[in-house]
Amino acid sequence: MIGVQGLTLGYGGRTVLRDLELSLAPGEFVYLQGPSGSGKSTLLRVLNRQIESYEGEVRIQGRPLRSLPRFEARRLMATIHQGFELIDRKTVLENVALAGEVLGADPAAVRAKAQEFLHKVGMEGKEDHFPRQLSGGEMQRTAIARALLNRPPILLADEPTGNLDGENAFRILELLWELNRSEGTTVLMVTHSTELVRAMPSRTLHMNGGRLDAVEPCEILSS
Numbered sequence: 001m002i003g004v005q006g007l008t009l010g011y012g013g014r015t016v017l018r019d020l021e022l023s024l025a026p027g028e029f030v031y032l033q034g035p036s037g038s039g040k041s042t043l044l045r046v047l048n049r050q051i052e053s054y055e056g057e058v059r060i061q062g063r064p065l066r067s068l069p070r071f072e073a074r075r076l077m078a079t080i081h082q083g084f085e086l087i088d089r090k091t092v093l094e095n096v097a098l099a100g101e102v103l104g105a106d107p108a109a110v111r112a113k114a115q116e117f118l119h120k121v122g123m124e125g126k127e128d129h130f131p132r133q134l135s136g137g138e139m140q141r142t143a144i145a146r147a148l149l150n151r152p153p154i155l156l157a158d159e160p161t162g163n164l165d166g167e168n169a170f171r172i173l174e175l176l177w178e179l180n181r182s183e184g185t186t187v188l189m190v191t192h193s194t195e196l197v198r199a200m201p202s203r204t205l206h207m208n209g210g211r212l213d214a215v216e217p218c219e220i221l222s223s
């Protein structure tokens, strides 16, 4: 599903990712941990094509990421962030529908799909609210509905619970797991929270010196 070989890149002569290897199977839920500044977000920015200048090979569903047309990459992968990144002057429904509109889908069909996804993430009844009227957890639910509207096979989550309190963070993690099971979405989630990883253990990668080490679930459980 995702294959990375020999990924090397730096900023201004300082190497951040060094000969990095990564392989994610379809339907996997993988955590990515590591100290602040170790390059986790940089890796996600390569995968979602915000960074296009690097050495090495990145493949998505076997196809080189470099040669994927932009719309195709958008169909395959969506990203959510800790800052939610909703548009303030648009309602919840309009924010979610936007993901379908940018792909040129029929507006009525997009609205119906947006409603369906808002229901799936527990946001029914809040369609006409604006982001400022939502709690942090509700904003992230809306962002997740928007990310998954086009049913991308891959979801990249960059500290999606970073701005939420413990209980809301856990609820969002549960929701991501539920979507992983029901939609088969492959999830790569950056998190600083070992508590969350312990609550719902899965394969965990640790960014270390620009490379990724696997952390065995038993190490997480005993840490």
Ligand SMILES: Nc1ncnc2c1ncn2[C@@H]1O[C@H](COP(=O)(O)OP(=O)(O)OP(=O)(O)O)[C@@H](O)[C@H]1O
Residues within 6 Å of the ligand: 011, 012, 016, 034, 035, 036, 037, 038, 039, 040, 041, 042, 043
């Ligand atoms: N646009 C940029 N220009 C220069 N240096 C950058 C840029 N973006 C990131 N860096 C540097 O690259 C390194 C890796 O940053 P990155 O954001 O990928 O780390 P991270 O592991 O996601 O950190 P955190 O856990 O704090 O979010 C850091 O030292 C950072 O300062």
